[in-house]
Amino acid sequence: MSTETVLRLGCACATLRRASRALTQGYESELREHGVRASQFTILQVLSQAGEMTQGTLGEVLAMDSTTLTRTLKVMARSGWIAQRPGKDRRERLVRLSSCGKKKMQEALPAWNESQQDLRSKLGTNHWEQLETLLNQIVDITAK
Numbered sequence: 001m002s003t004e005t006v007l008r009l010g011c012a013c014a015t016l017r018r019a020s021r022a023l024t025q026g027y028e029s030e031l032r033e034h035g036v037r038a039s040q041f042t043i044l045q046v047l048s049q050a051g052e053m054t055q056g057t058l059g060e061v062l063a064m065d066s067t068t069l070t071r072t073l074k075v076m077a078r079s080g081w082i083a084q085r086p087g088k089d090r091r092e093r094l095v096r097l098s099s100c101g102k103k104k105m106q107e108a109l110p111a112w113n114e115s116q117q118d119l120r121s122k123l124g125t126n127h128w129e130q131l132e133t134l135l136n137q138i139v140d141i142t143a144k
Contacts, residue, residue, distance in 0.1 A: 026115055047095065053094070081097070
């Protein structure tokens with residue numbers, strides 16, 4: 001089997017997952033020195049922009065399953081980056097960025113910006129904007 005056959009899978013799901021893993025590795029190599037995973041940084045960003053929200057809403061925004069999100073939030077809570085409190089009923093949890101989380105995000109932001117700018121310059125502005133548009137369309141048409 002040739003390398004070209006392996007690289008061109010002909011499946012949008014497999015290709016996007018492969019691209020996501022490669023992209024995540026690049027961002028995480030930059031964020032590593034700050035002790036933040038790419039998934040954690042994304043949560044810090046969302047909470048920084050949106051403020052307090054239910055864990056369910058956060059999961060919907062991120063298109064992340066509840067088990068993975070719960071596990072990630074537990075790690076972040078132990079690190080003091082987020083604060084949680086009960087919602088209207090026992091099943092609901094409200095999540096917000098703590099002051100420590102705001103500080104961690106600001107500390108890691110230059111590393112994230114470095115990864116972001118590196119990718120943008122390699123793709124070129126036109127391809128970057130097309131990619132962003134297409135990825136958001138994929139989320140819009142496939143999110144449940």
